Amino acid sequence: MNEPPVLIDAATVILIRDREDGSYEIFFMRRHRNQAFMAGAFVFPGGRLDDGDCNPALKKRLHKATPEALSQRLQEPTLSKSTALGLYLAAIREMFEEAGILFAVDMSGKVVDFGNDETARRFAAYRKSLHDGQMTLIDLALREDLRFAPGLLLPYAHWITPEVESKRFNTRFLLARLPVEQQPSHDGTELTASLWLTPVQALAENEAGRIMLMPPTLKTVEELLAFQTSEALFQAASRRTIFPILPQAFTTGDGYFGVKLPFDPEYTIDAFKLPLRSRETSRLVNRNGLWKTATA
Numbered sequence: 130m131n132e133p134p135v136l137i138d139a140a141t142v143i144l145i146r147d148r149e150d151g152s153y154e155i156f157f158m159r160r161h162r163n164q165a166f167m168a169g170a171f172v173f174p175g176g177r178l179d180d181g182d183c184n185p186a187l188k189k190r191l192h193k194a195t196p197e198a199l200s201q202r203l204q205e206p207t208l209s210k211s212t213a214l215g216l217y218l219a220a221i222r223e224m225f226e227e228a229g230i231l232f233a234v235d236m237s238g239k240v241v242d243f244g245n246d247e248t249a250r251r252f253a254a255y256r257k258s259l260h261d262g263q264m265t266l267i268d269l270a271l272r273e274d275l276r277f278a279p280g281l282l283l284p285y286a287h288w289i290t291p292e293v294e295s296k297r298f299n300t301r302f303l304l305a306r307l308p309v310e311q312q313p314s315h316d317g318t319e320l321t322a323s324l325w326l327t328p329v330q331a332l333a334e335n336e337a338g339r340i341m342l343m344p345p346t347l348k349t350v351e352e353l354l355a356f357q358t359s360e361a362l363f364q365a366a367s368r369r370t371i372f373p374i375l376p377q378a379f380t381t382g383d384g385y386f387g388v389k390l391p392f393d394p395e396y397t398i399d400a401f402k403l404p405l406r407s408r409e410t411s412r413l414v415n416r417n418g419l420w421k422t423a424t425a
Contacts, residue, residue, distance in 0.1 A: 136289065136299040138212065140220035141175025143285060143349065144230065145359050146307040146325065153359040154325040155350065156307070157340070158227060158315050171331075171340045173349075174230075174313075174320075175300070176223040181265035183215035190267065192234045192276035202284050203301060204371045217279035218266055220303050226260040227320050228313040229253075232282065232305065233275040241275065242310035260316065281305055285366050288345040289375040289401075291388060302349065304366050306359065328353040336421070344376060344388055344413040347420050351410065375401040376413070387414035387423070394425050 144156035157171040188196060200213035225231045231241050231252065243249045255272070258264040269275065282303040290297035307313070315323040326334065331350045334340040342350065356362035376388035377396055389396045391403040393411035405411075410422035 134295060134297045136297050138178040138216060138219075139176060139298045139300040140178065140216045140223065141173045141300055141302055142220050142224050142282065143173050143302060143304050143353075144224070144228070144307055144313065145304065145362070147359055148327075151358055152327055153362070154327050155331060155353070156228070156313055157324055157326060157331065157346075158320040159322040159340075160320060169341055170343050170346070171324075172343065172346055173302070174224050174227045175220060176227070177298070178212070178215050178219045179222070181267070182219040182222060183211050184265065184267050185211075186267050187218060187270070187277070188214070190270040190276055192238065192278040192280070194278070194280040199279055203287075204284065205287075214279070216301050217282055217303070218277060220282055220301075221277055221279065222259060222266055224305075225256055227316055228323070229256060229316075230308065230311050230313050232278045232308070233270075234278055235276075236274055238276075240278070240308045240310055241273075243312075244310060256316075260318070281308075283363060283366050284371055285369065286345075286349060287371050287373045289373055291376045291378050293378045300345070302345070304363060306363075335419070338419055341418070342420060344420055345374075347413060347422060348390070348410075351422055372403055373401060381414060385414055385416050387412055389425075 145153050147153050158174055159171050160169060196210040196214040199217055200208065200210045203213050221232045233241050235241060243252060255269055282305050284301060285304045286302040288300050288302065313323060315321060328350050335342040335347060353362065356365065374391055375398060376390060377398055378386065378388055380386050390411045391401045392406045394405055396402055410424055412423040412425060413420050414423050
């Protein structure tokens with residue numbers, strides 16, 4: 130039998146902003162329809178860990194954070210501190226490249242403000258250079274004398290692409306609030322549209338087929354329904370125990386395909402199996418190109 134593809138470390142950010150009515154919205158971006166992976170799907174911003182994200186020089190460019198503390202927050206004791214820090218920085222880099230949001234502070238400790246036209250133009254150029262591989266995070270930090278702020282990112286979940294897929298990611302999901310000094314925008318290249326939706330709106334749009342949410346995104350949004358305010362969400366996330374989620378592929382009795390989650394009663398991958406959650410959907414099924422959550 131062929132070995133499953135090597136896992137690629139990655140990070141993605143669930144970006145949250147508050148609404149005037151006290152509820153909150155989530156930021157989604159649509160992947161280009163010509164991309165080989167998740168084409169056309171609405172996703173959270175993020176991407177793979179690059180070598181530059183693990184540059185040792187970045188340790189001196191952190192704001193109120195240490196590699197040791199950040200590593201502990203990921204709840205992966207076998208992960209090296211260098212890789213753990215790199216995952217946070219990959220999330221910061223990808224957020225900037227894809228959405229134009231930068232979790233970094235200036236020498237005064239203030240989050241970078243893009244309200245000034247000249248500053249906005251300068252950082253837009255940096256954004257493109259990072260995306261094109263013409264500069265790295267350490268280059269950006271030195272150029273603008275910045276400190277990156279991984280402490281603004283709160284670990285929420287850990288999803289692993291099923292073994293049946295040809296490209297597999299080992300992805301950490303991180304929660305973050307939208308900095309008040311910045312506004313997101315899709316890059317127009319890899320991401321062709323963006324929108325803010327409440328969890329209820331996102332699930333309704335997916336159900337109606339107006340947007341497409343892939344299993345990890347769909348299940349995460351469904352979980353967020355439990356929290357009426359962002360404050361309740363972040364408080365719960367700070368106490369959350371994170372288990373790696375490796376979905377297990379299956380075929381339904383009527384010929385559709387889906388995945389079982391580790392707390393499904395029929396899940397059989399022992400290394401990832403979790404206690405049953407009787408009140409929670411434990412499967413995702415794809416019917417005619419549309420993913421929906423389901424129970425066993």
